[in-house]
Amino acid sequence: TDVDAIRNFCIIAHIDHGKSTLADRLLEVTGTLGHNQKNAQVLDDMDLERERGITIKSHAIQMHYPGADGRGYVLNLIDTPGHVDFSYEVSRSLAACEGALLVVDATQGVEAQTIANLYLAVEAGLEIIPVINKIDLPSSDVEGVSRQIMDLIGNEQEEIIQVSAKAGIGIDELLEAIIHRVPAPADYREQPLRALIFDSVFDAYRGAVVYLRIVEGRLRKGDRVRFFANNKVFVADEIGTMGMKRQPCDLLEAGNVGYLICSIKDVKDAKVGDTVTLADTPAHERLAGYQDVKPMVFSGLYPVNSDEFEDLRESLEKLSLNDASLVYTPETSAALGFGFRCGFLGLLHMEIIQERLEREYHVQIITTVPNVEYRVLRSNGETVLVDNPSKMPESAVIAHVEEPYVKVQIITLAEYIGNIMKLSMERRGEYKNTDYLDTLRVCIHFEFPLAEIVFDFHDRLKSVSKGYASMDYEYIGYRQSDLVKLDVLLNGEPVDALSTIVHRSKAYEWGRKLCQKLKGIIPKQMYEVAIQAAIGSRVISRETVSAMRKNVLAKCYGGDISRKRKLLEKQKEGKKRMKQVGRVEVPQEAFLAILNID
């Protein structure tokens, strides 16, 4: 293919504005997708993604499109994750493109992630094609949404393409816009090879399948390739482009997008954002923009059965291939035994990993309450990073504690400003200012401690705004805060996995509510269980779970055998997620109880 017949683009959109539907439609119209597959959302090929309706991992797919000018074009559509947790991956996908379709739902208008992703695309120097989707809906407001878009990117009305991805309206016009407005890649074929990894997936038979944009040079089948991040050399066993399936070829040239399989077994060797070059005639510098991603949220993951520790390690190792952002180190908890402290980009990322561990790798895990990473300055001048509340030094040796802060933008209707202000006050938010996007919609700017928004802030925001709010956040650095460690004791024994770090002003209320919550979760046992919350050695709250009166099985005596067996099985099932903490059986829920406190 001629370089100037290639177009590399992505679709950026707020969640649910129709990215997947539009991608499918493009695949269908270009004949990439067989007609029998019409209804499958082909770009989201993990169950989980479909269920959540969120594109988690980016992939690339190649389409062939005969332009109205009679020329054959190659269109590489690079899928990008739409959620704030994955903004680094989004930025790497964008770096593999020359253009972006900015899709906005005609019934919803511009949302927080529309803006956040737009900024990333503009930063990456992409040509933006604004697209208004869902124009088939009676409630669509094409004019109003056009104005919002024009305000945002300063384009002309005529440059906005109106489509219905679902009804197939405006798709031809969009394809023509892509070939005419998205620039062809620069022709850097004669340079030494530099290819950008924007994604990688693990294939049980082939090892890592690395998705890359050849930015400069040529990659041939059989070449010895070197990865900058670790200097390791591999042989390119297979290269090719992605249609609905992998299509092997012998040569990938600068400007194109494809995949590389080179028997990478160690899952950490193909990091998103890294550069691949040739081992024998290497480029000297990696491509710009590589970042070692930094996890923002941490949680302990422990196998329910302690003999599954090695399985958990292997599963985490595999998962971390797709995910340069997943980090984990072994840790031990007095309460939970051997496990891992894992770092995630955000709460959604954490949930996804937990679900995949259970679903795909069949490891049953107990997770602890997620926390951010604190910076503790000791009285002796030493600074320590604390990613596990139970590791917080004694208050006597602490000079001060700092916590990460984020800049938050919330887009909503003006009528919900009051509710959102109230919510932000509960979460220690600092109001900055408000911009009016039009007569109804506002963008409110805040600064928040990250710890206050990682838990359930997004859900709360949706509920106080009846769904009419979207948010995005960006890390801004550490600030000093008056934080204390809140411990939980069961029958006088501190349970390290239940410790949390909270702002002093909230500690009493949290302690009380947490004890109440735990009382509802911890089942009755053969003896009384005392639940206490404490700051240092001071107990601030107490609840008691009274002792069990009857043996559950007693009911069954005289009854038929199968009922008794069923009950036993049920009890066993329930116990699977129980951890013996000292003499007390504690269910998984208890370790997350604090998440549901309000």
Ligand code: GTP
């Ligand atoms: P995420 O993957 O969650 O980011 O969502 P998405 O942006 O990929 O949205 P998706 O394509 O899943 O579409 C969201 C919903 O909008 C689905 O129920 C689609 O059927 C619907 N939808 C998408 N495009 C159109 C359209 O042009 N018209 C109408 N009426 N509905 C549409």
